[in-house]
Amino acid sequence: MKLVVDQGKCCGHARCNDRAPELFELDDLGYVAVNEIEVPEGMEEAALAGARACPERAITIV
Template sequence: MRIKADFDLCKGHANCMGETPEVFEVDDKGYLNILQEEPPEELREKVELAVKHCPTGALSLEG
C-alpha cells in the first residue's frame, strides 16, 4: 500500500494524525508530513480510516 496526498487540498485538520500518528504528522503551521509513504500492512485498517476521515479528500491509497 502506498499513501498519496494532494498537498493543495490538505488544510491541516490533522484527522489523519489522530487516526495514525505513526504514519502522519501535521506540524505547527498545519503542513502535512507523511512519515511512512509505504506503511506496513498491519497498519492498513488505521490508514484506511485516516483516508476516509480526511475532510478535504486530500489522501488516497494505492495498492
C-alpha cells in the same frame, strides 16, 4: 499499500493524524508533512481510517 497526499487540498485539520498518528506526521502548522507514505504491513486499517477522516479527500490510497 501507499498513501499519496495532495498538499494543495490539505487544510490542516489533522483528522488523519488523530486516527493514525504513527502514519501521518504533521508539520508545525498541522499539515501532513510528506507527500507519500509507505504503509507498513499490519497498519492498513489505520491508514484507511486516516484517509477516510480527511474532509477534503486529500489522501489517495494506492
